[in-house]
Amino acid sequence: MLTTTIPYAASSRTPAMSPEFADSARSPVPPFDLVLFGATGDLAARKLFPALLQRQIEGVLPDGSTIVGVGRSEMDDDAFRAQLAERIGDGRDRAALDAFLRMVRYVALDVERPETFAALVPHLTDTARVRAFYLSVAPAHYAATCGALATHGLVTPAARIVVEKPIGHDLASAVSIMDAVGRVFTEAQTYRIDHYLGKETVQNLLVLRFANTIFERLWSNADVDHVQITVAEEVGLEARAGYYEKAGALRDMVQNHLLQLLCLFAMEPPNTLDADAVRDEKVRILKALRPIPEGEVLQRTVRGQYRPGVVGGRAVKGYAEELGRESAIETFAALRVEIDTWRWAGVPIFLRTGKRMSGRFSEIVVTFRPVPHSIFAGLGADGALAPNRLVIRLQPDDGVQLVTMAKIPGSGRLRLRETGLDLRFGEAFENRSPDAYERLLTDVLRGQQTLFMRRDEVEAAWRFIDPIARGWADRYPVPHRYTAGTNGPAQAVGLIEREGRSWLEQPGG
Numbered sequence: 001m002l003t004t005t006i007p008y009a010a011s012s013r014t015p016a017m018s019p020e021f022a023d024s025a026r027s028p029v030p031p032f033d034l035v036l037f038g039a040t041g042d043l044a045a046r047k048l049f050p051a052l053l054q055r056q057i058e059g060v061l062p063d064g065s066t067i068v069g070v071g072r073s074e075m076d077d078d079a080f081r082a083q084l085a086e087r088i089g090d091g092r093d094r095a096a097l098d099a100f101l102r103m104v105r106y107v108a109l110d111v112e113r114p115e116t117f118a119a120l121v122p123h124l125t126d127t128a129r130v131r132a133f134y135l136s137v138a139p140a141h142y143a144a145t146c147g148a149l150a151t152h153g154l155v156t157p158a159a160r161i162v163v164e165k166p167i168g169h170d171l172a173s174a175v176s177i178m179d180a181v182g183r184v185f186t187e188a189q190t191y192r193i194d195h196y197l198g199k200e201t202v203q204n205l206l207v208l209r210f211a212n213t214i215f216e217r218l219w220s221n222a223d224v225d226h227v228q229i230t231v232a233e234e235v236g237l238e239a240r241a242g243y244y245e246k247a248g249a250l251r252d253m254v255q256n257h258l259l260q261l262l263c264l265f266a267m268e269p270p271n272t273l274d275a276d277a278v279r280d281e282k283v284r285i286l287k288a289l290r291p292i293p294e295g296e297v298l299q300r301t302v303r304g305q306y307r308p309g310v311v312g313g314r315a316v317k318g319y320a321e322e323l324g325r326e327s328a329i330e331t332f333a334a335l336r337v338e339i340d341t342w343r344w345a346g347v348p349i350f351l352r353t354g355k356r357m358s359g360r361f362s363e364i365v366v367t368f369r370p371v372p373h374s375i376f377a378g379l380g381a382d383g384a385l386a387p388n389r390l391v392i393r394l395q396p397d398d399g400v401q402l403v404t405m406a407k408i409p410g411s412g413r414l415r416l417r418e419t420g421l422d423l424r425f426g427e428a429f430e431n432r433s434p435d436a437y438e439r440l441l442t443d444v445l446r447g448q449q450t451l452f453m454r455r456d457e458v459e460a461a462w463r464f465i466d467p468i469a470r471g472w473a474d475r476y477p478v479p480h481r482y483t484a485g486t487n488g489p490a491q492a493v494g495l496i497e498r499e500g501r502s503w504l505e506q507p508g509g
């Protein structure tokens with residue numbers, strides 16, 4: 001197989017990048033106080049504290065900054081530090097960990113009891129410095145938390161708030177949550193996280209499209225036949241029943257991660273990388289998504305739920321068995337969408353995501369139109385020429401693969417086969433690929449909003465999702481079953497194959 005790894009060469013021209021975004025990775029993080037609500041929770045232990053520790057080891061976090069963990073359980077700073085060391089310290093250099101823990105304090109309070117916020121006040125005395133409140137708690141607590149912060153005079157001009165997706169469970173609830181936050185923090189102070197935007201390869205999508213000339217010229221209905229976006233996971237319910245039973249794959253993944261990927265893939269080139277320039281273009285795509293009315297959900301969408309199977313060589317339970325009861329929530333969703341713009345009209349875009357699929361892989365596959373007239377009739381593998389495909393692999397093994405036709409070497413009869421130009425970022429660059437939260441947390445501290453969702457994006461995404469959710473409730477209440485370790489129910493194959501296309505599966509998928 002003709003496989004070439006091409007490292008990135010330095011450009012001879014200085015790209016016209018927005019200084020705000022491009023320099024943000026180089027501009028120093030100012031001294032800060034970061035208050036982390038939900039500090040004893042899962043996200044904090046798995047992602048937030050490890051990301052902060054990593055940034056501290058890299059020397060990015062200035063001396064004198066503090067991280068105040070907030071939780072409900074009563075404990076003192078030392079007890080919290082000891083708990084944290086146990087949860088995140090594995091394999092870390094002890095001196096580095098200790099230096100990090102010295103930045104950390106702990107405050108016990110109840111976000112639903114405003115008077116308990118008094119305990120936070122002595123930790124936030126420098127009103128001039130950057131102050132970030134990270135709400136790693138259920139959205140139902142956002143209003144009370146913001147209200148209490150305001151009541152205690154903690155919301156300074158340099159304060160900012162960070163909230164996680166999904167915001168609400170439909171447009172109305174999202175609006176009410178965002179209104180409550182908006183009464184205390186301005187839009188410029190609000191950072192809505194979709195951690196997919198912090199992933200290296202997702203940012204690389206912008207670079208691939210807008211730092212190269214060759215792709216953008218092919219990036220439209222003139223040359224693209226169809227697009228597939230897959231986010232497949234191996235994990236199952238993971239002790240998140242309380243949350244997942246209300247969300248399901250549509251609200252947990254499609255409303256945010258998949259639609260964000262679609263926006264970055266499809267948006268028009270922004271004039272700069274400034275937050276609003278990029279977000280203006282993304283929101284245009286969300287608004288141009290052709291609605292899927294309730295009456296069309298059976299033709300244009302598929303819901304699935306995994307039953308027992310084998311994933312990664314290991315027997316796993318079905319969703320209902322993990323949950324301990326029957327459930328009608330979907331762990332898999334596939335959608336056929338269209339973007340009603342001049343550029344994309346007529347190009348079907350297939351989105352799918354699921355838990356307990358054949359592997360963990362996320363990718364965007366762009367299939368180009370076939371050659372208009374083939375002079376190689378009958379010489380391809382099954383007689384036909386395979387269309388060119390660009391595979392943008394987001395994880396794991398991130399990279400870009402361009403599938404092309406080539407001649408099989410030999411002096412006999414001319415024969416053709418698909419081969420690939422294969423760029424693997426892990427091989428092309430020695431740099432460690434950082435976790436999404438490492439970038440996002442320091443962007444918050446630097447005041448850089450490009451990789452965060454603006455309010456109108458969240459609303460537009462819900463406007464698209466709501467009719468699907470209603471259609472599912474009315475007409476598609478029971479998801480189709482799929483065996484864990486496969487790539488969703490057969491109906492998802494039907495969704496794409498009835499249009500003469502098929503999912504590009506990972507090897508072994």
Ligand code: BG6
Nearest residue numbers: 165195233235252253257362395
């Ligand atoms: C989260 C979802 O936002 O993303 C999870 O709530 C999902 O259900 C996770 O597992 C996937 O993220 P990643 O970074 O592992 O692809």
